[in-house]
Amino acid sequence: MxxxxxxxxxxxxxxxxxxxxxxxxxxxxxxxxxxxxxxxxxxxxxxxxxxxxxxxxxxxxxxxxxHPEGAFFVGVSLLEDPAPLVLSDFNGNIIARQTMPLSRDPDAIAEMIADTLPKLLAEQERADGKLSGIGVALSGFVDEKQANCVKSTLLGWQDVPLAGIIRQKTGIDTFIENDAKAVAVSEKLFGSARDVQNFSVVSFGNGIGCAHFVGGKLYRGNHGGAGEIAHCTIEPNGSPCRCGKRGCLDTVASLKAIKEMAKAEGLACHSLKDLETEASIGNAAAIRILHRAGSALGLAIAHLIQFNDPGLILITHVEGHFDGLFGTVMRQAAEANVLPRYAGQTPIRTRRVDGDVWARGAASIAAHNFLIGSTPY
Amino acid sequence: MxxxxxxxxxxxxxxxxxxxxxxxxxxxxxxxxxxxxxxxxxxxxxxxxxxxxxxxxxxxxxxxxxHPEGAFFVGVSLLEDPAPLVLSDFNGNIIARQTMPLSRDPDAIAEMIADTLPKLLAEQERADGKLSGIGVALSGFVDEKQANCVKSTLLGWQDVPLAGIIRQKTGIDTFIENDAKAVAVSEKLFGSARDVQNFSVVSFGNGIGCAHFVGGKLYRGNHGGAGEIAHCTIEPNGSPCRCGKRGCLDTVASLKAIKEMAKAEGLACHSLKDLETEASIGNAAAIRILHRAGSALGLAIAHLIQFNDPGLILITHVEGHFDGLFGTVMRQAAEANVLPRYAGQTPIRTRRVDGDVWARGAASIAAHNFLIGSTPY
DNA sequence: TTGTCTTTGTTCATTTTCTGAACTTAGCTG
DNA sequence: CAGCTAAGTTCAGAAAATGAACAAAGACAA
Structure with a gap:
């Protein structure tokens, strides 16, 4: 120690x-x-x-x-099936990869991880004896100790002490974290937000996640819910959302919502890029959809800036596309809805990430805990 | 030391x-x-x-x-004319009071403070030699070191190193802070948020201010602008605001805005309470105004909860009135616009404060710095 | 009443951690 | 080449924290 x-x-x-x-x-x-x-x-x-x-x-x-080889971490993403396990060095480089079938049973997950671990480590001898932690990313709420999953709709969990179970089975220090928060941590440790103390990461995909760093530390909120911007009301009296409210950001600006709106309009677009292409050749419906989504996301980001004054907004996406109408409208809306004297003060950066985001994020959670340790007063 | x-x-x-x-x-x-x-x-x-x-x-x-008499602090509010100076003990009790004419000239202010200080201290002998700091509350943006006023529209300042000037004139450690942030600090140190690590204070008055505590520390934001909810867009395409945008919270929900709306409707109401009375006897215009204002404030608070998941929202007000329609609608709107599974999880407390809020807040800034000192890593 | 038990708080020798000052190292400068 | 500057090291001594033993103060049961 x-x-x-x-x-x-x-x-x-x-x-x-x-x-x-x-x-x-x-x-x-x-x-x-x-x-x-x-x-x-x-x-x-x-x-x-x-x-x-x-x-x-x-x-x-x-x-x-x-030292990149000073410590190694394992990251597991429970957001995909099969679930990827990666071995990461101290710089966030992924140096080995395995997968395991996704399960909803915590014990089975722990068992699978314990089984897969040796295979993962066998790929890279230099990690021998230097495995310093396991991180697990999942969709849901996680408690402050990053040990228990308070609630996960996707996995059907409520108060599952996953970290402890895995720690027991593997003998390795384990921490779990919400997906968006894990991505934020990886951007802070390994990515483009290393030297920023206060920033927010918006992860754009089929859902919209978000997490804040405040004073160089991940801010989890009082119930682990800080950053849940997906369900902020952005269109009062808008479309109903699966959460029970109306007009949530998620119903207008997520990749899933955009695709659904396109489908509803009879557009044969299977990706944001397709829709952008349609818009660029003048398709009114495509333009309308992109405009609506961009405005919504931009307004939410403006709120974020106005409320928290971060030093950076980082939008990460796997299959997003921010060079077209959507991105432009988003930026314009963000600028237009912050105090004019602030406009342009907060950089909004978009960053395409590869399919390893979640697993890398998970690994970074372990690294983060290695660095922060049991946080002092 | x-x-x-x-x-x-x-x-x-x-x-x-x-x-x-x-x-x-x-x-x-x-x-x-x-x-x-x-x-x-x-x-x-x-x-x-x-x-x-x-x-x-x-x-x-x-x-x-x-020990309540272990250290004493002076708080100066530059939000009123004449400007109050108070002497506070370590528990936030105000044990002496003076006023001085408000000025826009930093040197004159420092001079006046230096002149008034002896009178203030003369009132309470027990504070002799234990004056541990001066705090100044003002409307505007303050830098991270709580030394320079980056910008104050009200005082017409830009980059004024007020703290240093006062420190030089008085020989006492001095810190300045934005009004809303000062109130938040006083609630944390002396008020009802002592044991809450993460909370936001909304100060409701002719303007609407807000400040966040994160991890037990005041979060100032990257440009000192964290908490500026007054100018978040709450009614897209709403009325123009003096800030240049449209539909800012400030144009609908501040005390000033409410009074102006009442006036525009030809209502002879000089206070929120008057308007509530009108509404309670069925005046449609009064009801409409209160409903609109309450919804707006509630929505902003919902965003606050959704974005930051604080443990408490504390609304402080001097001449507000939250027992009537306005307060009820505000609470309903706040509940209705957060994730249903969160609704009711975040207490929203209203707190009537006396006229000393700003001066006490200012004093608490000095106390806060005495406690936190030069913050370590 | 009396002895036992439990937990708080103190004392003190020892260990750990940090500092200050002097010193060494290593490259620029002219 | 001597002279200068700043980085990093060494080492004795100071400062801060620890661990273990112990004193203190009340509860509790016989």
Whole structure:
């Protein structure tokens, strides 16, 4: 186990990137002497390594960075069938891959993971003995300890202590997390939000997920529900939603909703891109649908900015398409609905992610816990 | 200056209320031995004191609490003319009061504060030598260090380093903060949100302000704009707002907006209460106005819940009135627009505050900084 | 009343962690 | 090449926290 100073150092480096001992000492409020010792220990543990040397006036400084092979994590996505398991290094690189059949039985899941784990590790010898955690991403609400699934409609669960079950079967520290929150964590640790303290990730797909980072930490909300923007009312008295309300963002702007609206209009579009193509050649229905969806998403994002003033909005998508009408309208609506003096202040970035998002997100949850540990006061 | 452990202890007590040494040691992750010493020091400094004795099995435990006279703070509100200055003890009790003419000139303000300070302190000898900070509440945006006013339309300021100027003139540590955020801090430190980690305070008045606490800390947002719900679009294509957009919450639900709507309808109502009375005797226009305002505020609060999942929404108001139609509709709209499975999970509390809110809020900013100090990593 | 039990809080020697100051290292500068 | 600058190390000493033993204060049962 690492000391709290060691953990803190890892955390700082993971947030601010490779830095010299002197810089790190200053940003942690420690003396150079203390830093020297802590760094020495972590290097000899194989968790840190010296990378670039920066030449300037005086003695050159040597940057310290996380050693990609300092720790390995397993990520499991329970959002797909078969469920992917990936082995990730400390940089978020996926270095091995397996799948297992998806089950709704927690014990069966734990069993399957325990069975698949050796196969996964066998692919990469260098991970031997350095597996530092398992993360599981699922659709649903997870408690603060990232141990129990409070509720998952998709899996039909209520108060399932999945993390504990897996930990018991595998002997490895395990944490579970909501899908959107897992993606946010992976963007913070491994992705394009490393150096941003406050940001929100919107994961755009058949559903719309969202998660917030506040002060460099994942903000889960009081019931683990922070970021559930899919069911905010965006069209008062709009179409009914499966949640029981009307006019939820989900009914207008999710990929599923867009496809359904297209189908209802008799359009033979099987993807957002198809619909964009239709719109670009002047199909009124396609334009109407994209406009409506874009406005809705843009308005929700504007609310997000107005309410939380994040430093970045990151929209991740697997099969989205933000270069056309949809994206343009979304951005315009977002700009038009924030305080004019704020407009343009908050970057809205879209990012296409590969099919490994969920599994990588899951792995990042394990990494996040390795870095944060049992959070101090 | 206090050590970081001492500060931490004060913070924990201020959050969780009076506790025994053993409990405190556990919740701070320290040994009883360490706690014993830290507590002894703080008691002899006059910052902590032993209060109740709890009898159970074994040796009785003695609760430690902040000593109300352990530190004193001055709060200045630049929201009123004349501007009130209050002297507050460590419990948020206002023990002295002065006023000074409001000015737009930072130097003049600092001068006035420096002049008024002795008079304020003269009222209460026990505060002698224990004045630990000055807080200033103002309408506008404040930077992260709570030192510079980035922008205040009301005061006509842009990048004014007010805190530094006052600090220089008075020799006392000074921090400035946005009005709504100051109120939130005072609710956290002194009010009804002491033990809630995540909550939002909506200050309802001629304008609508809001501020969030996340993880027990004030969340300021990336540009200090977190919580600016007044200008979120609540009625798409609604009435124009002075901010340049349309349909902002501020144009429908603020006290000012309600009064203006009443006036426009030819109603002779000078307060929300008058309007409620009108509505209660069946005045259609009054009912319409209250309904519209309540729905708007309720929807905004629903968004707040849906986006951030706070543990509490606290609505503070000086001359509001939430027992009538307005309040009822507001609550209904809030419930109706959150995920049904969440409805009712987030308490929405209204709280009438006295005219000292802003000044007390300002003082609490100083207290907050005394407790948090220069925040560690 | 009295001894036992339970739990809080203190004491103190010891260990861990951090600091300050002096020093070494390594490259720029002229 | 000497002189300068800044990074990183070393080491004695200070500061903070620990663990174990112990004193304190009441509950409880005989």
């Amino acid at each position: 690492l000391t709290s100073s060691q953990q803190q150092l890892l955390r700082v480096i993971s947030q601010s990137g490779p830095s010299s001992r002197t810089v790190l000492a200053a940003s942690m409020g420690l003396s150079k002497a203390a830093m020297s010792g802590i760094a020495r220990d972590l290097i000899s543990l194989g968790v840190l390594r010296e990378t670039e040397t920066i030449y300037g006036q005086g003695r050159p400084s040597i940057l310290l960075d996380l | 206090l050590t970081s452990s001492q500060q931490q202890l004060l913070r924990v007590i201020s959050q969780s209320g009076p506790s025994s040494r053993t409990v405190l040691a556990a919740s701070m992750g320290l040994s009883k031995a360490a706690m014993s010493g830290i507590a002894r020091d703080l008691i002899s400094l006059g910052v902590l004191r032993e209060t109740e004795t709890i009898y159970g099995q074994g040796r009785p435990s003695i609760l430690l609490d902040l």
